[in-house]
Amino acid sequence: MDFGINNNKGWAVIDCDGPSLCAVSLKTGVRTGERPQVLTVAELAGHGPDPDAAALRDLMGHVDRSLPVLITLARTQYQLRVMPEPAVPQREMQASLRWSLSSEGDGPLDDIDLAWMRIPTEDQLPSRPRQLYAVMIGKAWLTARLSAWRQAGVRPKVVDIRETALRNIAGAIERPGEGLALVSADTEGVGMVFTHQGSLYLDRYIEQPLAELQAADPATRLRLHERIAVQLMRSIDVIGRNYPFMPVTRVVVAPALEAVGLLEFLTAQLPLTVEPLDMNQVFDLSKVPALAESSALQARCLVPLGAALRSAKVTV
């Protein structure tokens, strides 16, 4: 849930996932019909998910410091799970979710922070039990990271997760009434988000190191691509059975760090429309030609750019 953040200017986003740090500045306060404008992009190689203060200061030198800061976490730094929505008032949701999680054997939950978002089905399937996404993060870890970030001059207003960042991009390119699958690959695996009307209904992540794909011979690469395609089709089948109001008829594949042939494989093998993600369709890249020209940089900046869309009203 997003309480107390009412920003209509834009965001400076820092993403600490993967072997490099990435920062973007996005102006979302644009006129109706215009796309959010990417102001700056910076990537610092050679840093892990817990960068030192000097690296963060260096990165902050490349963003618009007048914008509020948002940080996107690595997948290993939080837990995301789907669970039944407790039938309680919203003000009691946190406590009820904690009770539900603790009764499921996850142990004491006093040491975690919890956020949640509904999977909206009440209009289309009113008799179906409601579900929600719960995001859990270690309280001590987050406190330590906040302290480290603040010592480096980074004072985030928002800490977000990768799935919602990708959801924002998928929501921006959705067509009315459709269910959309967005497939994106990073250094550690392939992520999939399935959205309808801008909301996240399903997510999948297949651990598949990029280096392994790059190093694989053609037969192995084919087998790895088939594994990804099967998982994608199973997920689409799950969507069809559980959310029949949002048929997934289109798969959009985000730019990749390296050309490993996933887009081409899915286009050839899936009985669905498979399209590459055109970042120019979502963002105004006129101020960052390096980003406009580099698919690899687009792939690296995909999550921070998606996270920066949280306050934008994008219609494609």
Place this chain on the structure above:
Amino acid sequence: MRPPITHINLLQRTAAVHTVSWALALSLALTVIGTVVHGSRLRSQSNEAIRQRDDVAQQLKQLQSRMAIQSGEQAKSVAALALRKEADVLQPQAQVAQALIDAVRNAEGGRTDEFARPLAAMTGLNEPGLWLTALTVSAGGKRLELQGEANNGASVLRFARRANESLQPLTMRLDSLELQPTAGAAAASGAGTGAVSFHLH
């Protein structure tokens, strides 16, 4: 129309803490501002009070000055009253003197020697609160009658005793005393004023 999109912010609890911090800071700032404003008002009221105090002190000085002047006038009044009392005290003697003058004027044949001795004896008498209204010398200076008024009967008795002491060398004596309350004293007898008229002979 799309339903509202929910966003995740794992800083929500920290943000809430910040909200509380900001609320506390705002409350503190408002308190400080209120204190400053109140302090300013207090200072203003204090200055006003000091100014009023100085005005009152000035007025007090003026009043004291005027009171000093009035005290002087009162002192003069006291002196006048003292003089008035002294005059009152002297009035019986003046009346005695006037009675003597009248007696001399009414004397027959210019036989002043017959009257001189009893008159001389009487002029030496002075009784506060007693005054004579008539003095009659007859029988060739052998008979003396005194009439007058006094504040009380005791004064008359003292006067009569002293008069007899003065007349003793002249072989004269006042044997009869008639006392009557004066008209005013009779009317106010309930108040107990004690004024009397007397007749000594």
